[in-house]
Amino acid sequence: MTTTSTPHIDPKGVDIAETILLPGDPLRAKFIAETYFDDIRCFNEVRNMLGFTGTYRGRPVSVMGTGMGIPSISLYSYELIHHFGVKNLIRVGTCGAMQKNMDLYDVVIAQGASTDSNYLDQFNLPGQWAPLSSYRLLEQAKRIADERGQRTHVGNVLSSDVFYGADPDALGRWMKMGILAVEMESAGLFANAAAAGVDALAIFTVSDQIVTDAKTTPEERQTAFTSMIEIALELA
Ligand code: HPA
Numbered sequence: 001m002t003t004t005s006t007p008h009i010d011p012k013g014v015d016i017a018e019t020i021l022l023p024g025d026p027l028r029a030k031f032i033a034e035t036y037f038d039d040i041r042c043f044n045e046v047r048n049m050l051g052f053t054g055t056y057r058g059r060p061v062s063v064m065g066t067g068m069g070i071p072s073i074s075l076y077s078y079e080l081i082h083h084f085g086v087k088n089l090i091r092v093g094t095c096g097a098m099q100k101n102m103d104l105y106d107v108v109i110a111q112g113a114s115t116d117s118n119y120l121d122q123f124n125l126p127g128q129w130a131p132l133s134s135y136r137l138l139e140q141a142k143r144i145a146d147e148r149g150q151r152t153h154v155g156n157v158l159s160s161d162v163f164y165g166a167d168p169d170a171l172g173r174w175m176k177m178g179i180l181a182v183e184m185e186s187a188g189l190f191a192n193a194a195a196a197g198v199d200a201l202a203i204f205t206v207s208d209q210i211v212t213d214a215k216t217t218p219e220e221r222q223t224a225f226t227s228m229i230e231i232a233l234e235l236a
């Protein structure tokens with residue numbers, strides 16, 4: 001199924017693995033590849049949205065930045081699925097915790113991703129569709145996290161189109177529906193994966209606590225992501 005290049009991905013003959021980790025920041029993709037992969041090859045530099053393929057414990061795996069927001073992750077994940085045959089797409093990112101019992105650096109695994117985006121409208125469904133992650137990947141990630149003694153929260157996240165929202169009460173209404181955390185991409189990823197019959201998951205590190213207003217620093221973030229990334233890599 002491999003296409004040679006798409007509008008946003010030009011691998012110049014480098015393979016893209018069936019399993020890919022998807023951080024928002026392309027420099028984090030480079031960091032993950034350089035820290036964890038053997039036999040690294042760069043497969044994308046278009047718009048500096050860096051992508052790398054290598055091996056992790058002998059198994060082929062790729063990593064690529066997605067940019068921020070549902071439009072950005074959706075176009076990259078569409079091309080990865082439909083033109084390059086990617087089958088397991090695992091978003092790794094940060095989120096804002098929306099429940100009191102959550103601490104900075106806790107890991108959140110998205111079982112579902114509610115959204116205020118219109119992205120799902122294009123599927124023309126006669127009702128509200130619930131974007132869910134792959135149960136197979138979810139169950140494996142939870143088991144790996146438990147084995148590592150990593151504290152996790154599993155449930156519904158909010159993929160929001162707005163970071164600086166005009167309605168100060170909006171997040172509170174989502175909190176009352178049990179939303180664990182806010183981020184900006186997973187609903188688009190889960191919808192694309194479901195429409196194509198492939199598997200997707202999203203794993204986050206809590207970078208800010210919206211209820212208590214606690215925040216991590218950019219330096220702290222870089223190192224705190226290790227646990228989340230290692231859980232994701234074990235899925236390859
Ligand atoms: N909002 C949206 N996305 C985020 C946040 C947030 O507060 N924190 C980390 N990613």
